[in-house]
Amino acid sequence: MNIEPTVPTSKNPPAQFAGDVWLDPIALPHESEQTMVVATVRFSPGARTAWHSHQHGQYLRITQGVGRFGTRDGKIIEVHPGQTVYTPPGEEHWHAAAPGCFMEHIAMLQNGEDPSKTTTWAGHITDDEYNGR
Template sequence: MNIEPTVPTTKNPPEQFAGDVWLDPIALPHESDQTMVVATVRFAPGARTAWHSHQHGQYLRVTQGVGRFGTRDGKIFDVHPGQTLYTAPGEEHWHAAAPGCFMEHIAMTQNGANPSETTTWGEHVTDDEYYGR
């Protein structure tokens, strides 16, 4: 048993995120058979991910603000603190802070056999997609 070392907050890369988005790891694999990855992610108002999917799906628990989540068929979900959103394996989606507010969520994923291929990234989300126009 040990207390995990503090890992510095990092800003997510502009290739995969639009606007200011910061990440704080909570849990990362230590052993070769462990796959769980958990992080707190903070989004500035209007900041968002690019389109992406996860090999094993993803859980997102909103802890502050209002999260906005979109699917390829144009559906948009506004998620509030205490609510958890689940995306199925391979489901393309994006997440963001709703307009005018910061948002924080806890992201929970399971790495695949090759962790670098667990998330498949696509193009950036347009303003029309973000606003549901």
Template sequence: MNIEPAIPTSKNPPAQFAGDVWLDPIALPHEPDQTMVVATVRFAPGARTAWHSHQHGQYLRVTQGIGRFGTRDGSIIEVHPGQTLYTPPGQEHWHAAAPGVFMEHIAMIQNAEDAAATTTWAEHITDAEYNGE
């Protein structure tokens, strides 16, 4: 048993995120058969991910602010602190901070056998998609 070493906060890359988004890892695999990854992700107002999906799905627990989550059918769900959103395996989606507020969530995913295949990234969302138009 051990206390995990602190990993510095990193800014997420603009190829997959629009606006300022920061990542703080909480749990990463240590052993070859471990696949759980947990991180705190902080979004500046209006910041967002590009379209993406996860091979094994994803849980997102909003801890501060208001999260905005969208799917390809145009649905947008607002999620508040204390609520957890589940995205099924393979479902394309995006997540963001609502306009005018910061948002923080804890992201929980299971890595694919090939960790690089865990998340499949696509194009950035448009302002119209973000605004539900």
């Protein structure tokens, strides 16, 4: 048993995020058979991910602020602290902070056999997609 070393906060890359988004890892695999990844992710007002999907799905627990989550069918849901969003394996989606407020969530997912292919990234969402138009 050990206390995990603190990993410095990192800013997520603009290739996959629009606006300021920061990542703080909580749990990363230590052994080859471990696949769980958990991180706190903080979005500045209006910041958002690009379209993406996860090989094994993803859970997102909102801890602060108001989140917006969208799918390819145009559906957008608003999520508040204490709520958890589940995206099934392969479902393309995006997540963001609502306009005018920060949003923080805990992201939980399992790596695939090739961790570099666990998340498949696509293009950035448009302002119209973010605004539900």
